[in-house]
Amino acid sequence: MQSAFWMPFTANRQFRKAPRLLARAEGMHYWTAEGRQVLDGVAGLWCVNAGHCRPKIVEAVKRQVATMDFAPTFQMGHPIAFEFAERLARIAPQGFSRVFFTNSGSESVDTALKIALAYHRAKGEGQRFRLIGRERGYHGVNFGGTSVGGILANRKSFGPGVAGVDHIRHTHDPARNAFSRGQPAHGAEFADDLERLCALHDPSTIAAVIVEPVAGSAGVLVPPKGYLERLREICTRHGILLIFDEVITGFGRLGKAFGSQHFGVMPDVFTSAKGITNGTVPMGAVFVKDAIYDAFMQGPDGIELFHGYTYSGHPLACAAGIATLDTYEEEGLLTRAASLDRTWEDAAHALRDARHVIDIRNCGLVAGIELEPRPGAPGARGHEAFLKAFEAGVLIRATRDILALSPPLIIEKAQIARLFGCVREVLKAVE
Ligand SMILES: Cc1ncc(COP(=O)(O)O)c(C=O)c1O
Numbered sequence: 001m002q003s004a005f006w007m008p009f010t011a012n013r014q015f016r017k018a019p020r021l022l023a024r025a026e027g028m029h030y031w032t033a034e035g036r037q038v039l040d041g042v043a044g045l046w047c048v049n050a051g052h053c054r055p056k057i058v059e060a061v062k063r064q065v066a067t068m069d070f071a072p073t074f075q076m077g078h079p080i081a082f083e084f085a086e087r088l089a090r091i092a093p094q095g096f097s098r099v100f101f102t103n104s105g106s107e108s109v110d111t112a113l114k115i116a117l118a119y120h121r122a123k124g125e126g127q128r129f130r131l132i133g134r135e136r137g138y139h140g141v142n143f144g145g146t147s148v149g150g151i152l153a154n155r156k157s158f159g160p161g162v163a164g165v166d167h168i169r170h171t172h173d174p175a176r177n178a179f180s181r182g183q184p185a186h187g188a189e190f191a192d193d194l195e196r197l198c199a200l201h202d203p204s205t206i207a208a209v210i211v212e213p214v215a216g217s218a219g220v221l222v223p224p225k226g227y228l229e230r231l232r233e234i235c236t237r238h239g240i241l242l243i244f245d246e247v248i249t250g251f252g253r254l255g256k257a258f259g260s261q262h263f264g265v266m267p268d269v270f271t272s273a274k275g276i277t278n279g280t281v282p283m284g285a286v287f288v289k290d291a292i293y294d295a296f297m298q299g300p301d302g303i304e305l306f307h308g309y310t311y312s313g314h315p316l317a318c319a320a321g322i323a324t325l326d327t328y329e330e331e332g333l334l335t336r337a338a339s340l341d342r343t344w345e346d347a348a349h350a351l352r353d354a355r356h357v358i359d360i361r362n363c364g365l366v367a368g369i370e371l372e373p374r375p376g377a378p379g380a381r382g383h384e385a386f387l388k389a390f391e392a393g394v395l396i397r398a399t400r401d402i403l404a405l406s407p408p409l410i411i412e413k414a415q416i417a418r419l420f421g422c423v424r425e426v427l428k429a430v431e
Helices: 012-017 055-067 079-093 105-122 142-150 190-201 225-240 258-261 292-297 317-332 334-354 380-391 415-431
Strands: 022-026 031-033 037-040 098-102 130-134 163-168 206-211 241-245 269-272 284-287 358-365 367-369 398-400 401-404
Touching: 012 292, 022 334, 031 367, 055 163, 055 317, 079 098, 079 284, 079 317, 079 334, 098 105, 098 292, 105 130, 105 206, 105 241, 105 292, 130 142, 130 190, 142 163, 163 190, 190 225, 225 241, 269 358, 284 292, 317 334, 334 358, 334 367, 334 415, 367 380, 380 398, 380 415, 398 415, 401 415
Parallel strands: 130 163, 130 206, 206 241, 241 269
Antiparallel strands: 022 031, 031 037, 098 284, 269 284, 358 367, 367 401, 398 401
16 A cells, blocks of 8 residues: 555554545445445535535536636635625525635634634724633634644644633533433533633633534534523623534534524524535635624725635635535435434434443434443444444444444435444444
8 A cells, every 4th residue: 555645534554554445436325446335324524415426516517627727716706606605695594694715614613713803803802812612622623623622632732722712611411311312401501611711711801602513523412402592692691702613514414504593593603614515625614694794894995804715715616516505405405304304313213222332312414323432442442333334335433432424415214224224233243
């Protein structure tokens, strides 16, 4: 195996000894380099919401690359970036009609944090410099996202991070909530932890709080009933912006276009990426409430926000994104998770008596199956389950000992049965 590629979030030496190579994809499946079919239980990496190699998206990208490969968006523009932003604003919650383009979830997060800081400054409240994240949060890997993120392994090697960051506690409470179906009953009061930080730092120093509506990468943590509402209320009371990181929960994953619409709680700013182009071309977007955008437009007449990426609004990504939205809309994919919700939930919770399982959590077309860690080897059991499922023809994800499932939203009921059936069989074989 050649070794120039330093693989991300991968045990590189282990991988080289036993490579797992995907060579082709279509619909719900991958095919390995050896030609073996693999059912995609994780939408690639939570992103291929419409399934793989959808013809309309493929055609749109081909057409665009032959028409105009690249055009800058600094002091210049090109029509499809405006068209795509317009289309996105149409499916966003009311009052979010402004969209800032990035190239990834990590960039969306850092952009959202910077917009929050600059917004307060534009309003004459430059003393609001603190950014609050949450334990077990994942907000990508750039310095802002790493700092507000709350996963130990992602933080420990990278120094002190951005100054002025603090964290509220996570919402995981297995003693009261294990095996909850959908939103757990207990834990709305965990939102009050924000009051503790307000009392410690003074709320007038806090710019924003960022949370994932459903924490994905830390192992599928669904917000307790009333929790997001309470967080919203506290932020509003103190003039703190609430940012939802919807990189995973966006684009139909929970049964509505965005997680905020599913939970009925509106942030002030929200991030997206992944499903925005069905994973075809890297892209992200930050949505802001109109009042936030308007605050920038009332400043001196010139560049209002000194921020952007060479590839913000890249033509290929915009073409892919427009075709992706067409596909989602034509096939009803932004709401399909809602109609499969019960089947999915029943299939997930049927694993309650499977070997090693200590908790099951679900929301929309997302499920987390938590395994009891092997004594002295946390994460080993989850990784082994991932490897065995791949051998058995199903792609799942393991974050430590939590198996995460989030298939393309085109999944059929028989494939849901196959996915969870495979996990059950695999767990029988895992030590
Ligand atoms: C909630 C959340 N935010 C941010 C990111 C980072 O996205 P990217 O890997 O595209 O930078 C992810 C990736 O999984 C995510 O789940």
